[in-house]
Amino acid sequence: MFDFQPSYIIAITAVISSITLLVYFSWKTLITSNLFQKGVNLYQQENYKDAEAAFRQVISRNSTNDGVHLLLGDSLMQQSKVEEATQQFQEVIDRAPKKVDAYLRLSNALMRQEKKGEAIATLQKARDLCLAQRQPEKAEQINSILQKISKNNS
Template identity: 35%
Template sequence: MKQYIIVVILVLQASILFAQQEKKYIRKGNQLYQQQNYKDAENNYRASVGKQGKTVAGNFNLGDALYKQNKYADAGQQFTKIAASTKNKDVLAKAYHNLGNSMLQSKKLEESVTAYKKSLLNNPDDEETRYNLAYAQEKLKQKQKQDKNKNNKNNKDKNKDNKDNKDKDKKDQDKKNDDKNKDNKDNKDNKDGKDKNDPNKNKGDQQPNPNNVSKDDAERMLEALNNDEKQTQDKLKNKKQKGVKMHIEKEW
């Protein structure tokens, strides 16, 4: 029994000592916070929380110190943790209010609106939170309008690009057709001109008289035909190889 009493006394002494240290760090942190020395205030609040991290005042003020250093993501996580660890409506209202501020500063407008609404559920008479909610909702409405206008502009630009591409393709095709018609006309004119200059033109269907071709001429013609055939085969072979406004945080 005596041993049990001694153990209880030691535990109580440790708890009292920790509580005293906790309050000491919080007081020091508050002094530094008022001096706008937010970094050192943060360190003291962390020391007040300790390893267990159960003290509400230390955790809350730690979130405020983070917020003042523009560490909005870290502050948001801190206030989220506080809200999840308590059922006290006053604490919940303040934690969600500051969470809304952190989200708003991070440009997370939908999340800030949600946080402010949760704050008002726990304290419907808080006009400061109500003001911040209206502010966040207005900002969100403006953003949604801007996003809508941006999407409409992108769609218009896309349709314009498609139309420009269509017009370009049509112009290219018309140019190809014009070039083709011009080539056909030039070929026809060349053919007509050749026919006019051809001395054998209009001589009817006269066939050459084989009796007028000498033996040497016949051999040269045969050799020329063989060379033309060989060149044609070489070309075919080569082708096959190549392939084709807002209020700041609430204090504890």
């Protein structure tokens, strides 16, 4: 019948293993993607508690997705869980220090905690990042916010 040589068996095993891994990771990605979309939909429906749960599930499957951490932080902010939101935003900054949106969200959380000095320093960092990333319009918007905060402190 068939004369299987050891090299054929190894090759067949490698192909089957590769296909199995591909199917597994595709399935995992599909589930994660569906959970993420569910979280986004719940957030848009202003169901922040359930959105939080969905985003936490996504993070448990893929903890390095910065966008999910930001959305989780936003969901927490909407529920007045400012300390937890601050942790999410800070985690993104620690992992991706050039992500301007994380600084902007963190500064908002710091303002809600009445930590104006830290909020201002965070906004200044965001502004400087915008300038370094050649986003002058966004940097100017941040400057306007900084000026308003300065006027309110006067």
